[in-house]
Amino acid sequence: MTDEIPASSRTDVRQAIALTIATWALSAVLYLIPFHVFSGVTLYVFLTVLIICTIGAILSAGVYVVVRRTRSRHPAVRLAALGGAVFAMSGMLALVDASTSEWIARLAVSPQKPAPFGLRATNNFAALVWQFALLGAAFTVIEANNLARDRERELARAREMASKADAAASAARLAALRYQLNPHFLFNTLNAISSLIVTRDYEPADAMLGKLSEFLRATLAAAPEALIALEDELATLQHYLEIESARFGERLEVAFVCPSELNDALVPSFVLQPLVENAIKYGVAPSAEPVAVRVEATTDGDMLVIFVEDDAVPGDAPAKPGTGLGIANIRQRLETLYGSGGTLETARRDRGFVSILRIPLARRRASLPEGAA
Numbered sequence: 001m002t003d004e005i006p007a008s009s010r011t012d013v014r015q016a017i018a019l020t021i022a023t024w025a026l027s028a029v030l031y032l033i034p035f036h037v038f039s040g041v042t043l044y045v046f047l048t049v050l051i052i053c054t055i056g057a058i059l060s061a062g063v064y065v066v067v068r069r070t071r072s073r074h075p076a077v078r079l080a081a082l083g084g085a086v087f088a089m090s091g092m093l094a095l096v097d098a099s100t101s102e103w104i105a106r107l108a109v110s111p112q113k114p115a116p117f118g119l120r121a122t123n124n125f126a127a128l129v130w131q132f133a134l135l136g137a138a139f140t141v142i143e144a145n146n147l148a149r150d151r152e153r154e155l156a157r158a159r160e161m162a163s164k165a166d167a168a169a170s171a172a173r174l175a176a177l178r179y180q181l182n183p184h185f186l187f188n189t190l191n192a193i194s195s196l197i198v199t200r201d202y203e204p205a206d207a208m209l210g211k212l213s214e215f216l217r218a219t220l221a222a223a224p225e226a227l228i229a230l231e232d233e234l235a236t237l238q239h240y241l242e243i244e245s246a247r248f249g250e251r252l253e254v255a256f257v258c259p260s261e262l263n264d265a266l267v268p269s270f271v272l273q274p275l276v277e278n279a280i281k282y283g284v285a286p287s288a289e290p291v292a293v294r295v296e297a298t299t300d301g302d303m304l305v306i307f308v309e310d311d312a313v314p315g316d317a318p319a320k321p322g323t324g325l326g327i328a329n330i331r332q333r334l335e336t337l338y339g340s341g342g343t344l345e346t347a348r349r350d351r352g353f354v355s356i357l358r359i360p361l362a363r364r365r366a367s368l369p370e371g372a373a
Contacts, residue, residue: 012146019138020060024053027131047104052097056128059089060135067139071147082140086132094124192247207246215239227337229364230297230304231263237272237295244280252284257296264364265297265304268333274326275308275355283312283353291352304361309354327355334359 031049032041066085070078098121101114114120189212196205215236234256241254276293284291296307327346334342334357342359 012142015142016064016139020057023135024057028053044105055096056093059093062089063132063136064139067136067143071143082136086129086136090125090129090132093128094121097124189243204246208243211243211246215243226269227266228269229263230265230267233267233272234258237276240273248284251290253290253292255292255294262297266362266364268337271330272308274330278326279308279310283310287312299361302361303358306357307354309352311352313351
């Protein structure tokens with residue numbers, strides 16, 4: 001039977017072989033018991049039972065092959081195929097026994113005369129059809145279990161592939177969102193450098209170019225989809241603020257408030273720079289007075305909360321509207337990483353503007369938060 005079955009199902013084939021051998025061995029015992037009790041087991045009876053059970057075990061392979069090959073078909077097709085195989089094998093074995101009974105009787109020098117061919121074949125067929133049917137039912141159960149396991153394995157592989165595809169898609173979305181900010185930031189910075197050159201402020205322009213090079217080296221080295229320690233994010237933010245300090249000088253005041261126990265808290269890379277950039281663009285740039293930009297990290301239960309705020313006084317002229325890219329970008333990244341667990345709230349106040357970032361608190365030494373890519 002192993003030639004008909006793929007190597008991946010050898011366990012099931014071995015089960016079918018063991019079941020077949022056990023069934024026909026038990027049948028041989030049951031056939032011989034009445035003779036042993038009532039008239040004794042003669043050589044003729046022993047040879048007849050041996051031939052029937054040996055050939056029956058061989059023919060059972062045909063029933064198993066039919067069950068195996070139709071296991072994925074419609075139930076009606078499976079039933080019809082099994083019935084045809086059972087009748088065919090039973091009829092074949094009954095004909096073989098009826099045809100060889102007289103030859104076996106002569107070989108065993110038995111005084112017992114076998115029943116007529118037609119009667120013996122009919123009686124044997126009626127008895128054997130039930131035996132092959134029971135074997136067929138047992139084979140069907142084996143193959144049903146085998147098919148269920150195959151489908152579970154296929155489903156598990158499909159889930160794994162879907163999970164990997166989803167993770168890759170999330171990483172790609174995060175990378176696209178992160179890199180989307182780079183042209184946005186570069187445009188604003190280069191525009192500021194251009195303004196300094198136009199006004200012949202070459203020294204601040206040269207300083208900004210140097211700081212810009214350092215900032216880009218720091219930010220582009222980080223994986224865009226990665227979660228990094230808060231202290232590393234604040235260090236990157238410091239590079240950016242050094243660029244803006246070269247532009248605004250004493251008009252820009254910066255304060256970082258981050259307890260040391262939160263240094264290893266995980267945050268999406270490059271998540272704070274757009275918020276600080278907005279504070280500078282809409283708070284510091286239009287103001288003639290010094291403006292303080294404050295970044296503060298704290299906790300609220302199992303959430304990490306980061307405030308980015310400024311105290312700029314609203315001017316008479318309305319602020320130049322922005323594209324809204326930075327805020328929308330951050331919210332998309334939070335949704336991709338945390339689902340509904342990460343939020344960004346913004347609010348304008350009588351004096352200044354505040355952005356409040358809330359994400360699940362996770363540590364660098366711990367596993368990523370649930371929902372993270």
